[in-house]
Amino acid sequence: MVHLAATATLTAATPGNHPPVVDGLYALLGQLLGQALPWLLLALLVWVPVYLLGCWLWPFGNCRGCGGTGKRKAPGLFGKAFRTCPRCDGSGLQLRAGRYLINRLLANYRAARRHDDRRERQL
Numbered sequence: 001m002v003h004l005a006a007t008a009t010l011t012a013a014t015p016g017n018h019p020p021v022v023d024g025l026y027a028l029l030g031q032l033l034g035q036a037l038p039w040l041l042l043a044l045l046v047w048v049p050v051y052l053l054g055c056w057l058w059p060f061g062n063c064r065g066c067g068g069t070g071k072r073k074a075p076g077l078f079g080k081a082f083r084t085c086p087r088c089d090g091s092g093l094q095l096r097a098g099r100y101l102i103n104r105l106l107a108n109y110r111a112a113r114r115h116d117d118r119r120e121r122q123l
Protein backbone atom coordinates (compact mmCIF):
# COMPACT_ATOMS: atom_id res chain seq x y z
CA MET A 1 0.00 0.00 0.00
CA VAL A 2 1.29 3.43 -0.91
CA HIS A 3 1.51 5.80 1.99
CA LEU A 4 2.22 9.48 1.55
CA ALA A 5 3.26 11.55 4.53
CA ALA A 6 1.71 14.97 4.94
CA THR A 7 4.82 17.06 4.39
CA ALA A 8 5.72 20.03 2.27
CA THR A 9 8.25 18.07 0.24
CA LEU A 10 7.60 17.39 -3.43
CA THR A 11 8.59 13.72 -3.27
CA ALA A 12 6.53 10.90 -1.86
CA ALA A 13 7.42 9.61 1.58
CA THR A 14 7.83 6.02 0.44
CA PRO A 15 11.12 5.53 -1.38
CA GLY A 16 10.89 4.28 -4.97
CA ASN A 17 7.60 6.07 -5.71
CA HIS A 18 7.12 8.48 -8.59
CA PRO A 19 7.40 12.20 -7.97
CA PRO A 20 4.01 13.97 -7.78
CA VAL A 21 4.50 15.46 -11.26
CA VAL A 22 4.68 12.00 -12.81
CA ASP A 23 1.67 10.84 -10.80
CA GLY A 24 -0.22 13.91 -12.02
CA LEU A 25 0.71 13.13 -15.62
CA TYR A 26 -0.46 9.53 -15.16
CA ALA A 27 -3.75 10.79 -13.71
CA LEU A 28 -4.19 13.25 -16.61
CA LEU A 29 -3.36 10.57 -19.16
CA GLY A 30 -5.83 8.17 -17.55
CA GLN A 31 -8.51 10.84 -17.53
CA LEU A 32 -7.94 11.74 -21.20
CA LEU A 33 -7.85 8.08 -22.19
CA GLY A 34 -11.01 7.42 -20.21
CA GLN A 35 -12.80 10.18 -22.13
CA ALA A 36 -11.33 9.39 -25.54
CA LEU A 37 -11.34 5.59 -25.47
CA PRO A 38 -15.07 5.09 -26.18
CA TRP A 39 -14.84 7.52 -29.10
CA LEU A 40 -11.71 5.83 -30.41
CA LEU A 41 -13.41 2.43 -30.21
CA LEU A 42 -16.50 3.80 -31.97
CA ALA A 43 -14.34 5.34 -34.71
CA LEU A 44 -12.54 2.02 -35.08
CA LEU A 45 -15.83 0.13 -35.28
CA VAL A 46 -16.95 2.43 -38.11
CA TRP A 47 -13.62 2.72 -39.90
CA VAL A 48 -12.70 -0.97 -40.10
CA PRO A 49 -15.85 -2.15 -41.99
CA VAL A 50 -15.72 0.87 -44.30
CA TYR A 51 -12.04 0.21 -45.06
CA LEU A 52 -12.65 -3.50 -45.67
CA LEU A 53 -15.62 -2.69 -47.94
CA GLY A 54 -13.38 -0.29 -49.86
CA CYS A 55 -10.74 -3.01 -50.16
CA TRP A 56 -13.40 -5.44 -51.41
CA LEU A 57 -14.67 -3.04 -54.07
CA TRP A 58 -11.29 -1.62 -55.10
CA PRO A 59 -8.66 -4.28 -54.36
CA PHE A 60 -5.78 -2.43 -55.98
CA GLY A 61 -4.20 0.88 -55.11
CA ASN A 62 -1.41 2.80 -56.73
CA CYS A 63 2.01 1.25 -56.40
CA ARG A 64 4.01 3.05 -53.75
CA GLY A 65 7.23 2.62 -55.69
CA CYS A 66 6.14 4.40 -58.87
CA GLY A 67 2.94 6.19 -57.83
CA GLY A 68 0.85 4.17 -60.31
CA THR A 69 2.80 5.01 -63.45
CA GLY A 70 4.58 1.66 -63.72
CA LYS A 71 7.81 3.43 -64.58
CA ARG A 72 10.72 4.49 -62.48
CA LYS A 73 13.62 6.69 -63.30
CA ALA A 74 16.64 4.64 -64.28
CA PRO A 75 19.49 4.89 -61.81
CA GLY A 76 22.70 6.60 -62.73
CA LEU A 77 23.41 9.25 -65.30
CA PHE A 78 20.98 8.27 -68.04
CA GLY A 79 19.06 11.53 -68.12
CA LYS A 80 15.36 10.93 -68.60
CA ALA A 81 15.62 7.18 -69.10
CA PHE A 82 12.92 5.08 -67.43
CA ARG A 83 12.64 1.42 -66.62
CA THR A 84 9.65 -0.62 -65.51
CA CYS A 85 8.94 -0.54 -61.81
CA PRO A 86 10.29 -3.73 -60.19
CA ARG A 87 7.77 -3.50 -57.39
CA CYS A 88 4.66 -3.81 -59.60
CA ASP A 89 6.28 -5.16 -62.81
CA GLY A 90 5.08 -2.10 -64.68
CA SER A 91 1.38 -2.46 -63.88
CA GLY A 92 1.32 0.46 -61.46
CA LEU A 93 -1.02 -1.51 -59.21
CA GLN A 94 -0.53 -2.82 -55.72
CA LEU A 95 -2.85 -5.03 -53.67
CA ARG A 96 -4.20 -3.12 -50.68
CA ALA A 97 -3.28 -4.43 -47.24
CA GLY A 98 -6.94 -4.97 -46.33
CA ARG A 99 -7.58 -6.96 -49.49
CA TYR A 100 -4.48 -9.05 -48.82
CA LEU A 101 -5.92 -9.82 -45.38
CA ILE A 102 -9.34 -10.67 -46.87
CA ASN A 103 -7.72 -12.98 -49.45
CA ARG A 104 -5.70 -14.77 -46.77
CA LEU A 105 -8.74 -15.22 -44.51
CA LEU A 106 -10.86 -16.51 -47.41
CA ALA A 107 -8.13 -18.94 -48.50
CA ASN A 108 -7.84 -20.18 -44.93
CA TYR A 109 -11.62 -20.57 -44.67
CA ARG A 110 -11.84 -22.48 -47.96
CA ALA A 111 -8.96 -24.77 -46.98
CA ALA A 112 -10.74 -25.55 -43.73
CA ARG A 113 -13.98 -26.26 -45.61
CA ARG A 114 -12.19 -28.62 -48.00
CA HIS A 115 -10.64 -30.40 -45.03
CA ASP A 116 -14.07 -30.76 -43.36
CA ASP A 117 -15.66 -32.04 -46.60
CA ARG A 118 -12.97 -34.70 -46.98
CA ARG A 119 -13.46 -35.82 -43.38
CA GLU A 120 -17.23 -36.10 -43.85
CA ARG A 121 -16.79 -38.26 -46.96
CA GLN A 122 -14.52 -40.64 -45.06
CA LEU A 123 -17.04 -41.08 -42.23
Ligand SMILES: [Zn+2]
Nearest residue numbers: 063066085088
Ligand atom coordinates in the same frame (compact mmCIF):
# COMPACT_ATOMS: atom_id res chain seq x y z
ZN1 LIG B 1 5.26 0.33 -59.35
